[in-house]
Amino acid sequence: MIGAQALLKALENNAVTEVYAYPGGTVLPIYDAMSGSNIRRILVRHEQAAAFAAQGYSRSTQGVGVCLATSGPGATNLVTGIADAMLDSIPMIAITGNVFKELIGSDAFQETDIVGICEPIVKHSYFIESANDIPRVVAEAFHLAQSGRPGPVLIDIPKCQQNAVISAEIQKQIENNDLVELDLPGYKLPPALDTDQINAAAQLIKNAKKPVVIYGHGVILSNAEAHLKEFLEQTKIPNVWTLHGIGGYDNTQDLSLGMLGMHGTGTANFAVHHSDLVIGIGIRFDDRITGKLTEFSLNKKFIHFDIDSSEFNKNVPAAVCLHGQIRDTLPALTKTLETGIGETWQDWSQDLVLKKAAWPLSTGPTDRLTEIGVINQLYGSLGEEDIVLTDVGQHQMWSAQRFFPKKSRKFLTSGGLGTMGFSLPTAMGATFSGHPVWSISGDGGFQMNSQELATIAQDNLPVKIIILNNSFLGMVRQWQELFYDKNYVDTPLKNPDFVKLGEAYGIPSFRAETLEESAKLITKMKDFDGPILVEFKVSKEENVFPMVPAGESLGNTMLGRNKKIDKA
Amino acid sequence: MKERFILLVVTRNAPGVLSRVSSLLRRKLFNIDSLTVGRAICNRESRFTIVIEGNKVEANKAALLIERLVEIRSVKVMKPELCLRREIVLATVKVDSPAQTKILHEAEDAVLSQELSQNGNLITIELIDTSQKLDAFLVKIEASSIEVIDWVRSGVIAMEQA
Known part of the structure; x- marks a missing residue:
């Protein structure tokens, strides 16, 4: 057995069923071995899409997606997808080929130092020195990608080690799928519960007059949704969520005030701005939710739940830090709190409920087809298991503000890196969850990975593709309108005919220009078996509100062009 | 006033560890005054002495970030006068x-x-x-x-x- 065969066997042993990949010179031994493997290959049309498709699998299931690329340009094309996974804490394994070890460092054809390039954007990386290490490295990579704070792991394998014959002992080990001994002596998983900290947190909550919970991705990554529900329903603390917190809790409840941050709801931003205690659960106080940091942390205390201790006191000073899996720490806190504690802040809660009614999200104009209109129609027709993906920009924020799924892992978006072109390739991987998948893109982001229509057609991946075409890079245009005197430099786009484009790839494609056509086509998409594309021609110059101008405080949230929450 | 703190770091003795540690400190904009590394008694480990300029909060931040790297065994933040x-x-x-x-x-x-x-x-x-x-x-x-x-x-x- 050679290294390449050992790699595939090791992947099979780790329950891998698909690999998102693109062939090339330094991965030929792996491709040769793949024909004898049960692992399905998804042939992308650009390696960036392989990395995103792998993420789509990870984000929508609880598995670990795997992508594979050749050395040099193949490897560097993965970089954006790896960086995206790192910032959003997505488990993923990226495998690259590299030139023969003897050629490493010689500027050989298609040689790049991908381990070096990826150093800041991976949880860990490996360069395979010996084919015998492959089974152990693969086992470690899966362990590292999924455990603790998840993240991407890179395995770079020089071609000579793919060709090298492994020892009989190692061969026997992987053929029998024996437990592989990991060699990770320094890798620490979070400590046991710190009851002092739990008690300190409970005390802060008991003394609070205006508490608010911000929950985020960590809740979902820790599978702590049920514990969050229990905590919120017992304490009746008003709650808001981050972009990646969507689905962490059934957010249709009265005290669920909306998404927080730059395009958060007026009530969510108001609540956090005026609170005296913020309980951050699985969030990292990113600048897009805090606004101006000095004002964000003014006159309030913080309780911070996180699995990564380097997040504590990074952006806000926490009075209490609860280090560990949220599924462990949160229920421990809930247990120490009495039911009925919510009466302490009843006035605060009621005031927020009134504000929520007074500051609803816009339902959008009805005299023309807008992105909000399409998104509302879509959400009205979704089933409980449907997965929605977005690209980045205006449609992402409109979609996020309005999404109230009953379950987690139903809203997949590029939060940390904010990668245009995310939606379509990530949707490909999400189809392997077995649930209906809706990919929303703007006209700009769609064209960053539109080549993947070929992959979708070839593999008949059932992606429902929504292109919200306003002929602009909408979010940048909005900033140019509001802050650069409508100086629309390079934001108007001359686009291809998206319907013809879809048809050219053999994908049934349609266009909607009115609300009526839109409603009909969404129904058609819902019932359609297989990939389908619809371009929605939406009005061009709509703006996303609420909005906190960059660098300003949440207290300055603009509900509309001339309306702020502090004046409202 | 800028203080100095010493980070005593024990890592695996593996290829690339020096690069991971030093590039981490660079990209997080810490000021490195001095960084030395050598093998520990146990051949499988290396010991780093990193002197950084900054206050206690920054030094602790650096330690937590370094500790997050997979190949790190331990990190201690020390006031210089408490070390030999x-x-x-x-x-x-x-x-x-x-x-x-x-x-x-x-x-x-x-x-x-x-x-x-x-x-x-x-x-x-x-x-x-x-x-x-x-x-x-x-x-x-x-x-x-x-x-x-x-x-x-x-x-x-x-x-x-x-």
């Missing part, structure tokens, strides 16, 4: 007069030193002490117009007091 610290200097100086020789000898007596070789009026010396005392040595020598021909420092190594 040593640095080595190798230097070649040009001594032109008996007066300068006297000054050189006086300066050498203030630190642990030995003359390694002499070639005419060029003397190569080895100095071992804390970084501050080695700084003071250089100040004295330069003030006396002794020409320093070559000067190399090891960076500081440190450990906790027993």
